[in-house]
Amino acid sequence: MISERKLPVSRRALLRFGAIGAGSLLLAGCDDAVSENPRILSLIDKASALTYRAQRLILPRDKLAPEYAESDIAPQFRANGSTSPSDPAYRKLAAGDFADWRLMVGGLVERPMQLSLAELRALPASTQITRHDCVEGWSCIGKWTGTPLSEVLNRAGVKPQAKFVVFHCADRLQDGAPDDFEPGESDSADSGGVPYYESIDFVDAYHPQTLLAYELNGQTLPIAYGAPLRLRLGRQLGYKMAKYVMRIELVASFAQMGGGNGGYWEDLGYEWYAGT
Amino acid sequence: MSGFALQSHAMGKRVAVRRHGLIVRITHWVNALVWVFLLMSGLQIFNAHPALYFGQQSNFTHPFLVMGAANDNPARGMTSIAGHSFDTTGWLGVSYDESGEPVERGFPRFVTWPGEQDLATGRRWHFFLAWLFVINGTIYLLSGVLSRHFTRDLLPSWADIRHIPRSIFDHVQLKFAHERRYNVLQKLAYISAALVALPLMVLTGLTMSPAMDAAFPWLLEVFGGRQSARSIHFITAMFLVLFLFVHLVMVLISGVFNNLRSMITGRYVVEEQAHDL
Incomplete structure (x- = not known):
């Protein structure tokens, strides 16, 4: 152990330095110059990349999210984000019970496809009772039925250059007045709103609990929950689970899409990887 | 811990010890x-x-703790814990933004x-x-x-x-x-x-x-x-x-000085009774 007399800097100087450092950080925080500083945020995002790698490392590829019993299903599953898209084309499809709706599958695939709800329902189906965790902090358990995303991807034939699966949606986020998603965040979108989109990697895309869900609790998926089709992921937060999915696109990079961060909320500062 | 005597007192000795590594x-x-x-x-x-809940999921009708605004004018902040409500305006539920306007938020x-x-x-x-x-x-x-x-x-x-x-x-x-x-x-x-x-x-x-x-x-x-x-x-x-x-x-x-010094340099001064030595 070193003696204090041998310290290269005087104790007093160290104390002063520490006090000034901590004090200025606190003061600067008052106008958010530190908390929102782009340089500091880019350092902080290295931790987010570390979380992604660490979780991918310790989480076996096909390890399932916990599943629950019928008796655990929430009596009142909260509908969040958009709950009623106002897009005229979407309203027209909804008026016809989505009989004319087609899921477009394109981008880096061998065989671009268009699938009707009946065709999706004819594919192998999977049902799960899983927990939905919102980034805000609440959780609801629901029973979801749908087509595993892998069934669709395998039929379309994913090209080797593809790295991400992107979901393009019918909603723009001011739609349906999300009552408790931060108003400050969605206000920053332009007046017409920004189309919702999301992206996932292939670890999640091929995970057995990743569904294109068309039923909630044994009923046809209601509009508030993303009719006719929404994404379900077992191991990430709710904002990754795009509702009102119209088109699936396989891409090598999402840098040229939207704000370049791989999703609607990601473009507003949320992490692309939402496993935490 | 090694120590050395600083000075003698009638009641004991003041000794500096290395308290924290x-x-x-x-x-x-x-x-x-x-x-x-x-x-x-x-x-x-x-x-x-x-709001806070116990269990796997959120029972929105019965949170264990919730902070919110009462429908009053001016807005009142209410915090409710296990069914008991308290007016916490200015601190929890409703507090004031930079311009002094009341805003609904949990913590200020x-x-x-x-x-x-x-x-x-x-x-x-x-x-x-x-x-x-x-x-x-x-x-x-x-x-x-x-x-x-x-x-x-x-x-x-x-x-x-x-x-x-x-x-x-x-x-x-x-x-x-x-x-x-x-x-x-x-x-x-x-x-x-x-x-x-x-x-x-x-x-x-x-x-x-x-x-x-x-x-x-x-x-x-x-x-x-x-x-x-x-x-x-x-x-x-x-x-x-x-x-x-x-x-x-x-x-x-x-x-305070002795305590702070001990957590910065490690040196802490204690008083010891003569019979301890």
């Missing part, structure tokens, strides 16, 4: 800075849904990081700081075990445990012995904060991650569900706020 001192100050911002960014995250802007309502930024800071906290805490724990600091200085002996009533009596009388070794209440306080509450924060934090729940489903069993884990995370954070308050008061009233 280098790693304890460094990790203490790193932890102090990181923890303050973890707390504030955590309150920012809590504000996105200022002066205790959240960042100050404005901004869940995305709060989360990025919280998880970045959590990595620093875990790395710093791991160094502290490893060094505490390997150097036998925990077993030698923190683990209460049977004599300590028998001494608890006496120690409480001394503290109530504001008699704080400056001794070489921690008294039993100090030992219990430091064990509960450093070896119980802080590791509990990490585990309940991990339980809120859907990916970690898939990797380690036993986390959900241990804490009784994700929403229970979130509530325990919050309650433990409040316990740590209480610990910090008591800690700061004790540092101030039991010889």
Whole structure:
């Protein structure tokens, strides 16, 4: 152990330095110059990349999210984000019970496809009772039925250059007045709103609990929950689970899409990887 | 601990001892800075849904704790815990923005990081700081075990445990012995904060991650569900706020200069009775 007399800097100087450092950080925080500083945020995002790698490392590829019993299903599953898209084309499809709706599958695939709800329902189906965790902090358990995303991807034939699966949606986020998603965040979108989109990697895309869900609790998926089709992921937060999915696109990079961060909320500062 | 006599008193000798090892001192100050911002960014995250539940999921009609605004003009902040409501205007539920306007939010802007309502930024800071906290805490724990600091200085002996009533009596009388070794209440306080509450924060934090729940489903069993884990995370954070308050008061009233010096340079002056030497 070193003696204090041998310290290269005087104790007093160290104390002063520490006090000034901590004090200025606190003061600067008052106008958010530190908390929102782009340089500091880019350092902080290295931790987010570390979380992604660490979780991918310790989480076996096909390890399932916990599943629950019928008796655990929430009596009142909260509908969040958009709950009623106002897009005229979407309203027209909804008026016809989505009989004319087609899921477009394109981008880096061998065989671009268009699938009707009946065709999706004819594919192998999977049902799960899983927990939905919102980034805000609440959780609801629901029973979801749908087509595993892998069934669709395998039929379309994913090209080797593809790295991400992107979901393009019918909603723009001011739609349906999300009552408790931060108003400050969605206000920053332009007046017409920004189309919702999301992206996932292939670890999640091929995970057995990743569904294109068309039923909630044994009923046809209601509009508030993303009719006719929404994404379900077992191991990430709710904002990754795009509702009102119209088109699936396989891409090598999402840098040229939207704000370049791989999703609607990601473009507003949320992490692309939402496993935490 | 090695010591040397400074001066003689009629009642005893004042002796300088080396109280805190280098790693304890460094990790203490790193932890102090990181923890303050973890707390504030955590309150920012809590504000996105200022309600707590027990169990796997959220029973929105019966939260264990909820902060919100009553439909009054001017707005009143209400906090309700286990069905009992309190008016907390200005602090919880409703507080004031920069221009003095009342806004509905759980905790007020002066205790959240960042100050404005901004869940995305709060989360990025919280998880970045959590990595620093875990790395710093791991160094502290490893060094505490390997150097036998925990077993030698923190683990209460049977004599300590028998001494608890006496120690409480001394503290109530504001008699704080400056001794070489921690008294039993100090030992219990430091064990509960450093070896119980802080590791509990990490585990309940991990339980809120859907990916970690898939990797380690036993986390959900241990804490009784994700929403229970979130509530325990919050309650433990409040316990740590209480610990910090008591800690700061004790540092101030039991010889602030001596205490601060001991955590910066390691040197701590004790008074020893002649018969101890």
